[in-house]
Every structure is written in C-alpha cells, then in structure tokens.
Amino acid sequence: MRTFPTILALALLTLTNLTAGRLDIAVIQFPGEKTPEGLATAFAGVNLSEITNANRTITKEPCLQGGYVLYAQSMTATLIKDSRADLEGQLGSGSLSVAISLTEGVKAGLRSFEKKNYAGSGPLPAGVPHVLSIKQIHRKSSSVVKGQAGIERSNLTTVVVAQYTS
Secondary structure, three states: OOHHHHHHHHHHHHHHHHHHOEEEEEEEEEEOOOOHHHHHHHHHOOOHHHHOOOOEOOOOOHHHOOOEEEEEEEEEOOOOOOOOOEEEEEEEOOEEEEEEEEEEEOOOOOOOEEEEEEEEEEEOOEOOOEEEEEEEEEEEEEEEEOOEEEEEEEEEEEEEEEEEEO
C-alpha cells in the first residue's frame, strides 16, 4: 500500500517540474560598449541556452558575437540555485530578481582568487531573453612598446540575461 503514495508523490513532483518551466540565466561580458536598446533587439532573436553553450557566445547576431560567457545555467523555474556559484533568486509575478557571486582566478598569482558579484532584476516575459542588468566598464592601463610608454583604453559591457520558457 505504501507504493501507491510514493508513485503518486513522484508523479506530482514530475508534473510540477514540467509545468514550472525552465529558467536560463547567463552573465556575458562583451568587448566594447553596447547599448541597452541594441542588446534588447539582438537578444530578441536568439535562444539564450543555445548561444551560451560554450565559453564564447555562439550566434550569427552581430551585436552578440565575441562575448565571453562568464556564467550560464539552466534550471527549473521553481528551484533557483546552483552549487557551482552562489546564486540567489526569486521568480514571481512575471519578474525575476537574481544575485550571482563567482570566484575567479586572478593573474596576480597561482592561488589568488577574486569574488565577483553580478545582480539584476526586472520583468521577465516568457519565451524571450531579457537583459536584467548592464554594467559598462571603462578602464585605462599603461603599456610599454619598444621603449615607448603609453596608455591603452578599453571598454567592456557585462550583462545579466535571463530567459523563461514554459
């Protein structure tokens, strides 16, 4: 008699996971400056889990090419957590709030690590990737080439993107 409640509980759990949908979350860093409008238009035509299936973005969309995938994860929408990174999030009423903390190696030494925090929130319409946050980084670094000292300038754009698929 105990097998029937166990089978029923497993069936309900499976049904809940199937109806809950899938949530894809990614942190992508692009060289150069990107505009929110340009990113929103570019992400509208792609599937987030497909373009973040490697360490670089894989897409024919020019605005999204050359992006470094710092973090990408697919999960059930009812269970927003990840054992590889500190991930906290809440999905409800058509909006998502997420905070991701990654530990990354630094070029300063063999055992030097740095903790990076990424967060974003906003409405999350079903079926389309949506940018939750954008961070523009403008940096300068000194360089020496053939005895000539100079300053190199570079720009980076880091985005937190999510896609809900029911």
